[in-house]
Amino acid sequence: MGPTDEPLSGAPADPTAAVPPAMDAEAKTVVDPVVVPQSEPEPVAGSEPTDALHDASAEPATAPDPMPPSQDPAIASTVSIPAEETSEGGEWDLLTGKLRDWMANNELNEIWEKTQTPAKLVGLLILVIVVLQIYSGILNTIEKLPLAPGLLELAGVIWLARFALQNLVRSGDRKQALDGLRNLWGKVTGR
Incomplete structure (x- = not known):
């Protein structure tokens, strides 16, 4: 804001008026800033002011009280599981064991037989799209030659x-x- 600028209506003239109270480090007391009264906005001709507008400008708004924490015992309780010091994780062993079981039951072969035809069709479709893109690129290049x-x-x-x-x-x-x-x-x- 420049030296010749006027504050907007409804805005405090003093920039320190919008700053919340600060704690004085030595006295441990709250220091109140200087509050400049705000001018009430001018009513527009032909309209009547509402009571809510006057109530809001007369009384400062207070923050709503925070909601109390949930009293649900399942949420309020915590579970602590101690870590085993000798364990190295075991995820890899679990994964390889499941893969061995899967291959031993021939589930992989059954899944491949079920999806073989659709997989071939998708692969063929991708191949056709790639070939057509290359072919169109070659034709466009030839077309640009005089x-x-x-x-x-x-x-x-x-x-x-x-x-x-x-x-x-x-x-x-x-x-x-x-x-x-x-x-x-x-x-x-x-x-």
Whole structure:
């Protein structure tokens, strides 16, 4: 606050008025700070002040009394368990023992057999996503090169025209090309 600034209405003019009483170290007595009376806020035209507003400004607010601690005996009592001096923990032994029992009962094999197909499907899905991301990255890189997309499209049209002239013009060649495609499809699908 600067030297020319005025305090806000409702705020104490003296900054020490908001400080709680302090203990005097030598006398062990409470030192009361200087309290500056606050001016009451001006009422707004057309509205009537409420009693709660006047009551709150006339009497200082007191802090509510703290709640008494719970009387529940289960919460109120404490349990003390002495530590064993010879014990080293034993968690590792407990874990390895449970794993040995689990493997001895073939529970691991049963769980693997139940989850083998879904695990393969999830792995295959992750692999397909990774391959598609790599493929799209390669295509985006090629697309950014000048002249590369046009030249690759031209190469594709030339290859398609050459394949059509060699394999699709005559009926015998066309039948041989379709049989080769059916044979390849049968090998891929396992039929």
